[in-house]
Amino acid sequence: MAGAKGDKPAKADKAAKVAAAVAKSSKGRKKETGLGLTNTKDGNFGEWYSEVVTNGEMIEYYEISGCYILRPWTMAIWDVMQNFFDPEIKKMNIKTCYFPLFVSNNVLQKEKDHIEGFAPEVAWVTRSGDSDLEVPIAIRPTSETVMYPYYSKWIRGHRDLPLKLNQWCNVVRWEFSNPTPFIRSREFLWQEGHTAFATKEEADTEVLQILELYRRLYEEYLAVPVVKGQKSELEKFAGGLYTTSVEAFIPNTGRGVQGATSHCLGQNFAKMFEINFEDEKGEKAMVWQNSWAYSTRTIGVMVMVHGDDKGLVLPPKVSSVQVIVVHVPYKDADVKEIINACSETVKTLCDAGIRAEADLRENYSPGWKYSHWEMKGVPLRIEIGPKDLASNQVRAVRRDKGTKVDIPMAGLVDSVNGMLDDIQKNMFEVAKQKRDACIQVTKTWDEFVEALGQKKLILAPWCNEEEVEKEVKAKTKGEIGAAKTLCSPFEQPELPEGTLCFASGKPAKKWTYWGRSY
């Protein structure tokens, strides 16, 4: 991935920054590090991203390349998403399970045709202690081959169907290109759903139900606009029948990013793993299968879309702290009284179900705390000083817009709830406007090449031929990666008779999004 920071945090940079900040600190407080980011989102996106996730305390870099420590600030977001998604799939009668991390070579190879392209990414355990294992054991890169032998065993008759399982787990894919926290890491967390049905219709219906949950996860929780659509034959999961996805876009880099996928596997795996059942007529039939997943990549997309030059900007719905209360002590003021007011405020908010905390540390100045919590992306800051106390109000500052308002203590909960709702809405609207401003309709090859150079999200009429997509890929191959199809949106603009494919000049079959991607 071009334009994104690779492996190592710029340690030297960081040390220099801290030293400079300490030197600048007029009050000479040792801990005053000035905090700000050294890179801007527009200036050097890759370095900016790396700084945002580390300074925001989401990620710590680890000594093994491509592996990252997910800190509590990250896991709290993951928890909120899981607390939305898991009950939704349970309503669909999907059950939780857990299969082992390891796969034998034998079983992994069963999926040979489909695993072929992925083989270089499979990690193996070859030794225990000093002795070599008799046969190496693979670490799951995904769990089709782990699970489906047991689907074959468990499914006998039509009464065993549907079989609908989901597991929350880690997987390992030994990527070699440009590791990036959340977006491309060698180990990541995800949920993987694997379902089997008696009919294709049931499978088709579920594919879209799950995709809609993924859309809601992005749009309602992460405030990131996505496009629902179908992958091309070249970009779909080769083991399946068809792949649907939600696609996000990062305006700063001009790259699309596959947000989550929901596949209809058809009967390919049923054939390979002999997942058969006796139908109602007593005849032998093969199951229809789906698989679907979203991963910790979702969090990286959210950071890239919303973050700014002050750091993270978290949507209220997923932020582990929605309101940070900071006391502003003035000389001669009654500090105790201010601190009490802060604690009272936090209690009032927490009692109303708002995730609020106070930062009452005395060895940091209010200014330092403001930048600290801005860096961590907390949606709303409440400041309380002597003047606020006197007039029975607090000062509220929004992370998304930076706007400040005084709100009366009476009715605080309603005001804060209103502001949090508005921040959530506004973040989505702003992200959508920025995304939409990048969409470029192109009808000819020349327009396409120009738009690609301008980092656009391209919507073009296409003949839907695999050879043509391969040609486009080959012709746009460059240092920063080739253009490919992202998806054909389910919501198709009108395609008038006689519209031609932008690339081949043949009759166009559908509108498709194209671009570089992560």
Ligand code: 87F
């Ligand atoms: C890497 C190594 C080995 C992707 C891999 O999308 C195998 C694979 O099968 C592999 N990378 N895939 C495709 C995964 C398909 C599918 N699996 C279940 C999903 C959703 C969850």
